[in-house]
Amino acid sequence: MSDTTFADERIKRISPLRKALIRPELGGIVGTVAVFTFFLMFAFDSGMFNAQGVMNWSVVSAQFMIIAVGACLLMIAGEFDLSVGSMIGFAGMMIAVFAITLGWPMWAAILITFFICMMCGALNGFIVVRTGLPSFIVTLATLFILRGFTIFIPQLLERKTIIGGIREAAEGDWLAPIFGGKILSGAFQWMGDQGWITVFDRGNLAGKPVVDGVPMLIVWALGLVLFGHILLTRTRFGNWIFAAGGDAQAARYVGVPVARVKISMFVFTAFCATVFAVCQVMEFGSAGADRGLLKEFEAIIAVVIGGALLTGGYGSVIGAALGALIFGVVQQGLFFANVESSLFRVFLGVILLLAVILNTYIRRLITGER
Template sequence: MADLATSGDDERVKAIPAWRRALIRPELGGMCGTVIVFVFFLLTAFDSGMFAPQGIMNWTVVSAQFMIIAVGACLLMIAGEFDLSVGSMIGFAGMMVAVFGVVLGWPMWIAILITFALCISIGALNGWIVIRTGLPSFIVTLAFLFILRGFTIYIPQTIESKTIIGGIRDAAEGDWLAPIFGGKIGGGIFQWLADAGLIDTFTRGNRAGQAVIDGVPMLVVWALILIIFGHVLLTRTKFGNWIFAAGGDAEAARNSGVPVSQVKILMFMFTAFCATVFAVCQVMEFGSAGADRGLLKEFEAIIAVVIGGALLTGGYGSVIGAALGALIFGVVQQGLFFAGVESSLFRVFLGVILLGAVVLNTYIRRMITGER
């Protein structure tokens, strides 16, 4: 008697076609978008220097900025929540580093650590309010968007009568922690490549003979670390399964013993951590903190995650996909400049690609759930 447990012999079990299995991979949209974007700019901006070593470094740094906040937003969205305060958190965190380290004169490492503790606590508060009140995270974090932005403007105006505080590089001179966010690595490798004639060097001034690329900024290193951490956490750990469960069906997850409330609060904290990493790297690079930093970054992070295949309803997504979405952002933003296209069209691109990604993700969700 044939074994009916074998799917090949049981006509009730339908094999999923390979093309359909590929379609339901969350990274698919990000992969396709990345290929299309690179092909487009290879054809239109290849001779502009976009793919020269310095051009590659430019769009890599911009992409890394998006990647850092996209990783936090991705895990939080998979857990079924949103954080619209990310952009304001970036501005607030940068301003706190400046206030603590420059205005109050504290050692920069203390200023950085206290800023991280403060911002992560605010992230925990966001999560706690969402869990305790049952309010949509959209509303709670929208409120904190305005609260944090208001404090970011009020505090420096009250203390210094201005909304930009400089002197961060001088205050960070000789500090042991600041280079972890504002330093560069691999300078010797790039100089070796320059000496070998593989990359350009400066031809004038005090830096004549030095490589035009003097290292990989720590911003890029942080982006890679967070992507690897987020991917491993999501795909290789029990906690990653809890994140999917919390966003897919919170009530069923609770009945199965998943600590849904703790998972969601931790994801809010991690999102705040990523925003603070971005902020500290930014102020170390610019040497100043401004009250307008981080504007619209929350929406850019969400768009990158959606492009990467995450569903707005939660329970489905990929950190790698979110990273690819962020890469698309960085390449397009810099590519428009290299191609000589009006930079304002970048916002048009964001709107178009967001709409396309949502339509694609909705189709995928219906395939997964069997809805029509």
């Protein structure tokens, strides 16, 4: 008997090129390479890639990244959450009301805000799975409800829509530095002493590095990306997320708890939005009723650029992170390249259209549709 192994004709062979084309991260990788190449050519001498420039676009990218992780997992599960932006504004305002107006300890204000927002996320998910209504409609309603409360509550209690004093209230708190602190300050001071990064040369800050540490916002972003990637690719729950978004009814037939998966993803999306909000109020030292505007759309665009299908069941957290990185680099890079900043919105529209076209082509490759 011959040792030759014959290929089974029933097994569809996929070429290496086809495997590469159907990777969800492809669009994000191509976009990242293109964006960095462009700004290396046209903005290299502007300071965009020195320590302070890198930190500027890294912080902006991290903001997008935090909410993109939650939006990505939810979209793969087959749902949308349009209330993310309003959740950011609402969460920040609740922290200010609890800590400043009511005088609670900052740690208590943060924890109760997380609880309230995650319960709002659970309510969104419960309504969607119990009624069968599109998540687009349910969370659109939540968007207006939360934004209305974000404006009404501070006006009722403080007669204004911006509440300050958060940075002072957070001094000495044990939980606040986890969201508003910095790490590796000693390493940056050492790099400044070695002349590797710029330091201040006059005044009280003489000798101090211009970049004095890595903000916790970036740490949270990287941590959430790592968590989301492991959850999605290395756990049974990750398989359930793909199954719930790909074909919910078929998933139920094989024992996947679709309702629990979807509700959990709504809760996680609210958690990510609240992390963003807490980091933001700690950075600015205040909460405003207009915070978070349009963030829900920016998160969805980052996820789509990262390769997720709008129909659910396909996507990548790494791709979403790359989409967020593209956002941050372009938003800050236009300033360094002396390009009119309003063109950022033009870029968003163009890149979204291109990403949807690419994703549609990928879906057809996967399903064999014409």
